[in-house]
Amino acid sequence: MSSSLGFVNAKMLFCLCVTLVFQPHFTYSTANRTGLTLKAYVDDSPGSSLYRIQDLSVAERIERLINVSNARANYLYQMLSPDGTILPDNIRVPILRDGAYYAVTFTMGSRGHRVKLLLDTGSGLIWTQCLPCINCFNQRLPIYDSRASTTYATLPCSHPMCNGDRTVFSCVNNRCVYQYGYLGGASTAGVVSTEDFIFYTDESHMQTFENVIFGCGNDNRNIFFQNTAVSGIFGLNFAPESMMQQFAALTRSRFSYCLVPFTEAVPNTLLLKFGQDIPELPPHAESTLFVQRTGNDHFFLELLDISVGDYRLGLPPSAFQFRGGGEGGCIFDSGSLFTIMDSNSVGVNVYERVMQVIRAYYGSKGLSAIRTRAGGFDLCYNRPPNFNDFASITFHFNGADYSVPGEYNVVFDQRTICIPILKGPLTTIIGAVHQQNKRLVYDGMFGELQFADENCQNDR
Incomplete structure (x- = not known):
């Protein structure tokens, strides 16, 4: 169907991947104490994943996008099935094979370690690779080392998220741990922890969120965003462990976005807004x-x-x-x-x-x-x-x-x-x-x- 697929160029392809695609330059700003805005800029430089897929024909790009949508649907179906083998969270593994994703970048810990995490409105857990590793995939940024941060702590088993009626974590050998399995054999496991997350409010000012609950993943297998700068997931759904719900007093459990049309040659900045920052x-x-x-x-x-x-x-x-x-x-x-x-x-x-x-x-x-x-x-x-x-x-x-x-x-x-x-x-x-x-x-x-x-x- 090559003659029917000429409507997509590489930049339009980026738009089609709208909530799944980008290697951004990221800032985090606050309009007031009860509102937040995440701001991301498109990176289509020669080193980005978007630029590299220009080697594919237009027909191949569209076919991959269709395959991605079908894979995403199949994954959701397995999650929804009570007999499914996938544990309750989500990672868009098939998309990452094309190097297509949205990510947020910030620093964490007392030493200001920089991380880049996949932005995922379909999951709750925030997790990143952590040293010391049992199994870790290659990533372009250094792996976060929990031993080097004075603000790092493990979540106690007595915490409600590890010891409640509805918990996605479990207590093993007096440690609160998580283990998620994903479509295609990918999995991540580690210790549920707390750490300070630091976001830039503008070019020169930062805002710190203390004691953010996240997964310190030291056993990560078959994760398909290996060899990129992405080291984990930034969950954003209505689960209690998501960033939105952890800071519900600030976000008011609300977020918003507005997607630029696919036909635009270059998408504008995507703004993910929280709380009173929502227009x-x-x-x-x-x-x-x-x-x-x-x-x-x-x-x-x-x-x-x-x-x-x-x-x-x-x-x-x-x-x-x-x-x-x-x-x-x-x-x-x-x-x-x-x-x-x-x-x-x-x-x-x-x-x-x-x-x-x-x-x-x-x-x-x-x-x-x-x-x-x-x-x-x-x-x-x-x-x-x-x-x-x-x-x-x-x-x-x-x-x-x-x-x-x-x-x-x-x-x-x-x-x-x-x-x-x-x-x-x-x-x-x-x-x-x-x-x-x-x-x-x-x-x-x-x-x-x-x-x-x-x-x-x-x-x-």
Whole structure:
């Protein structure tokens, strides 16, 4: 499908990897005592991973992105299954094989050791490699040595996170430890610890967060961001061990971002905002409650129906209901590049139904479908000159309609358009492709997702 994939250049590829990609120069600023902003700059220099993948053809890049989205979905499915073998956390291992990631960098400990951690809104634990190692992978920055820091301490087994009703840690030989296994055989294990994290508030001022709980990983196997500067994970979901929840008094258990459209040649700075740093939403903003699932910190939403253009599909209530074995439901996940529709829901194949209506829409416009290569999108069309009449999609949530303009429901160039929706067997996942130019606020205090249209290029 090489002729249908010319719409992506290397910089656009970066945008497609939107919450998974970057080697940033990072600053951490505070607007006031109850707000924080993480600011990251894109690095597409010759030494960056983005620059190196330019050796791939355009078709190969897109195929990899699709494979990444499918791998991400499969991983989430295994996490959701009560019979799954993956322990409750997340690492985007498949993406890291392409060297594509977002990371935050700061210093930790009394000696100001610099670390760079993968930014992950889908997990809670913060962890980094630590000396002395049992097994450690190669990393470009020196490995943190807990023995060299006077502010380092281990978390006592009496701590609620190690000795409570809901704990992701365990006490072994009077030490609070963690052990996570991941898709593809990756794993990390070590001692649950506390340390000071120091973030730059601007070029010359710093702010210290004392006694941050993190995993001091000394046994890390088959981790695929080896040979990069990244040494671990910066967890950011609603789990109690995440950075957002550990400092809930400061963050108010809220964070927000706004994703620059994929079609922008170079994305603006990504700002991840916390607490009172989150801008006030406009009067037309909408919100929908997260659906809580026992022992799960993903952002599930109650999806009721879908519209393509002005046509509402009228899906049955069973289409997005939870099923046994962790199946069903709808996850809002910026870590998935493309949206994935459930093809195995009760009473209707959601994926096939949505694609059927999309085919009817573009067929009514006189567009001709084209064959796609294996590993590509299922549905692409020849694009007539100056054709921009793309179909909008609306996700009808409980209490809110989440409308996505047509230009964000396709990936296209002058000759071809493709529909960036993939088939999934278990759960519907609304990915980054459908989050462009939206102000999204994840509010853990009120348990809801708030959203409004916004020009993300103006985010400051």
